[in-house]
Amino acid sequence: MSSAPERLTWAVRNLDPAPGDRVLEIGCGRGVAVALLCERPASGTVTAIDRSDTAVEAARLRNAESVAAGRAVIRVAALEEADFPDASFEGILAVNVNLFWGSSPGSLDRETAALRRWLAPGGTLCLCWEPPARRRAEEIAGKVEPVLASHGFVTEVRTGATAGGSSLVCVRATAPTSAGEGNLGSLGDP
Numbered sequence: 001m002s003s004a005p006e007r008l009t010w011a012v013r014n015l016d017p018a019p020g021d022r023v024l025e026i027g028c029g030r031g032v033a034v035a036l037l038c039e040r041p042a043s044g045t046v047t048a049i050d051r052s053d054t055a056v057e058a059a060r061l062r063n064a065e066s067v068a069a070g071r072a073v074i075r076v077a078a079l080e081e082a083d084f085p086d087a088s089f090e091g092i093l094a095v096n097v098n099l100f101w102g103s104s105p106g107s108l109d110r111e112t113a114a115l116r117r118w119l120a121p122g123g124t125l126c127l128c129w130e131p132p133a134r135r136r137a138e139e140i141a142g143k144v145e146p147v148l149a150s151h152g153f154v155t156e157v158r159t160g161a162t163a164g165g166s167s168l169v170c171v172r173a174t175a176p177t178s179a180g181e182g183n184l185g186s187l188g189d190p
Contacts, residue, residue: 006168007162008036008095010160012033015093020043022044022045022090027095034072037093038066038072044071046066046073049075050074084118087118088120089119090119092123095128116151124174125153127173129169130166152175152176154176
């Protein structure tokens with residue numbers, strides 16, 4: 001998809017789902033990342049949620065073929081209202097979803113606990129942003145990464161930039177497969 005914003009292609013590259021993975025996208029907007037995920041060779045399924053009826057309708061239209069084929073499910077739901085069975089996804093992606101860094105610590109803990117339940121052991125969570133300034137990228141990573149680590153995720157912070165020079169940040173977290181896994185720290189662009 002040539003018209004995809006760089007932040008979305010970068011985010012999907014950071015998630016890097018394996019063939020057959022079940023992926024949840026939170027805040028799917030008009031469905032551009034859903035399309036990027038569905039066009040990957042041997043892709044699995046994508047479940048996408050957004051709180052906007054208008055955005056979900058646009059996402060369904062954009063991805064009509066994938067929806068019809070059963071490779072994508074797109075529905076209206078706010079993250080705090082969503083409910084999925086434990087270990088439903090091998091990957092979870094959110095791009096520019098301010099809930100994860102603009103919320104109160106208690107709300108962030110509740111949402112992170114839900115994501116942890118929904119993610120299969122060894123699964124990957126990618127929370128990505130294109131903030132207006134590099135300082136903001138550091139602020140976001142500094143708030144989000146410790147919360148994810150406190151929920152048992154193995155975390156790393158990845159940074160990048162668009163061709164136009166905008167900062168990109170991804171807090172990438174892996175659900176542990178064993179109790180002894182630790183934090184990976186910060187890494188540069190993948």
